[in-house]
Amino acid sequence: SNTVSQTDCYVSLSLPTASSETVRTKTVKNCKDPVWNETFCFRIQSQVKNILELKVYDENAITKDDLLFTVLFDVAKIQLGENVRLTFQLNPKAQEMLDVEFALDSIPVPPEKLVTNGVLVSREISCLEVLLDNSWTKNKPSEKDFLFSVKGSYEESQTLSLGSSWRPMKPLDFHYIKYSLAELRVALAEQKLNSGLPFLYLAYTVCDGLLWGRNFSKSNSRVCDLSRNLDVRLEFDLCMEEKNFLQKRRKFVASALKKALHLERDLQDHEVPVVAVMTTGGGTRALTSLLGNLLGLQKLDLLDAISYITGSSGSTWTLSHLYQSTDWSHKDLSRLIGEVRRHMTKCKLSCFSLESLKYYDKELKLRKQEGYQISSIDFWGLLLEKALSDGKNNHKLSDERQALSQGQNPLPIYMILNIKEDYSLSEFKEWVEFTPYEVGFLKYGAFIRAEDFGSEFFMGRLMKKLPESRICFMKGLWSNVFSYNLLDAWHLSDPTERCSLRCTQHRTVDVGDEPSPPARSHELETYLVTPECGIMDIIRQVLTERVMVSKFYNFLKGFQVHNEYLQSRSFCIWKDTVLENFPNQLTETAEFMCLADTAGYIDISYPPLMRPERKVDVVLHLNYSSGSQTSPLEEASKYFLKQGIPFPKIHLSEEEKKNLKECYIFEDTETPEAPTVVFFPLVNDTFRKYKEPGVERSPAEMTQGNVDVSSVFSPYCLNSFTYTEEEFDKLVELTSYNIQNNKHLILQALNSAIEQKRQHKK
Known part of the structure; x- marks a missing residue:
């Protein structure tokens, strides 16, 4: 005051x-x-x-x-x-x-014709067509630029140039909410650019009909065609493509379980459990370890028992590599592992050669021309491409549908967070999932086709189609650990600190x-x-500033929040930000999404599996995080308990945490909706003495069992981007062994899930 x-x-x-x-x-x-x-x-x-x-x-x-x-x-x-x-x-x-x-x-x-899922509302939009009547300039040559704007419209503002010679002019279109109080404003463009004085606006209330202005402009308003469906799917249910996939995948799962569990008869559809693999981040450690884990599952003939694989950060590098092969889970993974081994052990100095830098510059310029907001995260994606593949890779996320067409592989789900630039992750974050079919917000029940991610939307309608991003840019996005601010770093150092x-x-x-x-x-x-x-x-401002932010056009732009959105359980189970009671500040009002790696909050990719619509029965939690191996699982359990999402409680004593076993089973027998979690921390326990389950090492082979995955001197630390051949092989062998050595616990969880589904049917 x-x-x-x-x-x-x-x-x-x-x-x-x-x-x-x-x-x-x-x-x-x-x-x-x-x-x-x-x-x-x-x-x-x-x-x-x-x-x-x-x-x-x-x-x-x-x-x-x-x-x-x-x-x-x-x-x-x-x-x-x-x-x-x-x-x-x-x-x-x-x-x-x-x-x-x-x-x-x-x-x-x-x-008004509304489309809603009980959380978001799509309203009718009109299109204001502005045509400059420049016939009066025939005898008065003029070169003027007029700035037209309709605040709140998709276009916001556009410029019309009045040339020195008379010619018919292309009209301008403004898309805006039909029943909103909108104004068309007109000013000379130089008044905005060069003058500190306010605009001299010609303002009209926009409504259906013709509007005329001072002898030089006329405009016409028409309602946009609402007969077609929205380009944003407003549903919390699974998309039809995923439902069809699950129906096909169920046959593979039933056959694999019958063989693995030595069942006497075929499983009926209602008896087939939904089994998922949940992976964490961890850079190249996650990339390599996941390959070993999957190899172990393949050797147990259990890959076909998996319906979903979720990943974040480094584990997404593995998934996006595997799904370039349409039948990867039925091929010998040793060959694919050999390809990754070659890249992981090569020198990375070529990533910064003059030739490589020219390539990055060319690709970034092309991406900008395509209409994307380029950032250092795109450069990071190009570095990953150079480091982990042979040259330019034109593979895209939507291409991975080919690997799902017959239900032949598990469905991959890539996990990331939508954040705000002026809030910490503990204050604001929203889970966003990517599948080969769709990209969407769990909380809002809003999904778009995978190939449309990055394009411009307004009120659920695709307004400007951008070419789909190559997979390297998606890898950079999914492993974007560069967008954290000081408050996020504070939270990571002490998750209990809030004051x-x-x-x-x-x-x-x-x-x-x-x-x-x-x-x-x-x-x-x-x-x-x-x-x-x-x-x-x-x-x-200092504490919340994000130096590097990955921005994509917000496909929720224009939507409004339903009057009873807080009554929607589908919304409330993901309601965990400081802005839920302030709908004017939620994501649907933003021009861009700001996206970041999940590890800044909790290093997990659980949320897509916890959607009630997916009905996941068993989760194989494969952990590759730095520091405490149990912390991500414990944090996830607390988070889901707070959100009212069924999940087992995790109880491990400090002594148990100091001497972790290779595998644990956690379940909530009193809550059938809670999945059984089979937890695999990244540890080196019996592998020190056994090269295969039940096969002891000879004295000469003991050094092969020395795999340091936990000390500060470990070669597998987060910033290590190159391994020796021996380091790579040891990590793959260790993670494959840990899966195979705990076959009995995996089968126990699968058998229990089948019995539970049978009991539930009764």
């Missing part, structure tokens, strides 16, 4: 679901108790969550206006036909309050409103947000 004089207050009002424009009252100068008595009207859609933002400012003629308070009010609290005056307590000690009168009336118009965040956050409290309207379950509380002092804002 102004410490020299009394405040010069005004109030701004914003209702983003109704209008992208912010309106404001006049300024009442030098007044302790300002009265405005101004009326503002918004046209709202009652099926979406309308949060009115009332901001009280102290106007300052010299510096930026001071934001004093922000009130967030859920319009759903107002009943139709009601006229009510509410008082919002801003500062009880100073007896500062804001009185606002609300009235809600219905408008006799045809019902470091509080002092930097704006103070947000539930203030209620007087008189209090009758509460309904879907209504949000009224919140008062008080900005922290300037130094705290600066500190927070």
